[in-house]
Amino acid sequence: MSEAAQATANVIECRQAGRTFMVRKQALSRKLPLRAVQDIDLDLHRGEVLAIVGESGCGKSTLAKLMLGVLPLSTGTIRFEGQTISTIDRKTLGRQIQPVFQDPYTSLNPRKTLAQIIGLPLQVHDIGAAAARRARVLELMSLCGLGKHLYHAYPSQLSGGQRQRVAIARALAADPKVIICDEPTSALDVSVQAQILNLLETLKVELDLTYVLISHNLAVVEHISDRVAVMYLGRIVELGMTVRVFQAPQHPYTRALLDSDLRPEPGRRLERAVLEGAFPDPLNPPSGCAFHTRCPEARAECKLQRPSMRESNGGRVECLLRGG
């Protein structure tokens, strides 16, 4: 594939992307490097839904912030449509990539009306005159299933689901190409979650969007995503088509994660959940494969040697015991 063709197929390309924070364990102690995200090689294909899954603290939200360009990289590069994001003006990038956050109770300004909240990106990017902006806000509201009567409403007058619709409408205002959803439904009830997921799916088709979906809800990921990246301690340990990963997980961690997921079918599935122990301390990560401390299949070499990404069963997996 030529370079130009590749640039159009991938909206975002991460190459060896990493971010290290310097943190203190205690007050006055020496600062230690915390590798929140490291060695990320990840392409976001145009028009896909790419899910990023993993336990809390695995670096999925840091990766999202790197892609949004709100956090600078420590190592590697991230390109948006072929251009390195650190060289793209913040405002220009903001028109192309927009976030939707987890908690619609804190991500909306309680003192602004919906008109102001949804219209703010239009104002910031200087899009249209006042009348055109008003029409655009109403169009966005109807697109996201918010009635016209809510135009002057405040977030406190809305339900959780309606607030998340407002957050989505705001993200869409400047007509972005990529939406990064960080746990968009985890604060919502299942029936409301279903409405929001359906809305995201409809909008994707209508507006030609590409999504990055960060979630710990595996049922949501399986339902909505095309590809899935599994993260553990700042690294992507498995990447592949969602159908394939859910049917035949390669990495022992992916398997453990899927076994821990409780499906709404009666049965004592709890016995299958094998993963013991807790997430390791990211300031003092295990040697070799970071997962070896909890891995049911770990061998002596896993402690010594860090695995590299290898092709396996149509996807990629970072495990000494798989692929190659």
Added chain:
Amino acid sequence: MSDAILQVRGLSVDIRVPTGILHAVSDVSFEVRREETFCLVGESGCGKTMTSLAIMGLLPKRAVRTAERLRLENRDLGALDEAALSDLRGNDMAMIFQDATSALNPVFTIGSQLEEVYLRHRKAPRSEARGRAEYLLARLGINAPELRLRQYPHELSGGMRQRMMIAMALMCEPRVVIADEPTTALDVTVQAQILRLLAELQEELKISLILIAHDLGVVANVAHRVAVMYAGSIVETGSVQQVFAAPTHPYTQKLMACIPKRGQPLGTIAGMVPTLIGDLSGCLFRNRCERASPSCEQRRIALRDADPGHAYRCLLDAGTLRHRHGNAHE
């Protein structure tokens, strides 16, 4: 005497709000049997937490509880005064709260908080309380319990804090434990660990567990029997197999259809939960139900049996409801 350890009949909770009376819980009846896990499941605001607080006698001051019957074994909970209730809570009946971070006191060590429960109810030396705490922590899979007991809540991870909450509830070997969304704030891997531990301990210590949850995946995997709540009432109840294999009330059916599944369109429930302030009449789900008819508005609908042990609150008969539900999926 029946198999029931806890009997709740005709429980209602009304809360005074500026605009009137909010009927948070309306005429809820169920019983919890010995050593079983009974799940109250429903979405935010359906009254499941209020039901559990009403049983524990921990309702906010503005709330008024009425009940035809509220019995723990042979004791009438409705007749107990605050002092007697206080003796009972933590000793015979204990609660595990959702958010361990805010339920634990940040300025006391884990050990002193666990021991306090034991010393409040038993005339025993502190060493005995410490021994019990160490035993429980070890049983909950915690390494070096004597070290953990000297730590403060902020020094522990979320999963670890939730284990402390469980240990605290089990200090005095209660017969009934109410767990209000005990794993909601946790990762799936930790959730599975905690639920498995809870199930093991329940069997070992012969506890009856009331689990309050909104996650149908959790409910399906731990419950023996289930009650589905909507707008303050139980709309369906039965064994976990009955409710998940043959959901009968239109709300239960729709709720199940909202769970994401690969390659299937996601069902939704149109409309919103009705306000529970003021006079409530008829079926409260009628404004969101495709099968509603004028008769649904007229009177409160009683629970009726679909199968032995499986009841639902709807005017239509079970066969009709399930038949249409089956068709809708094909």
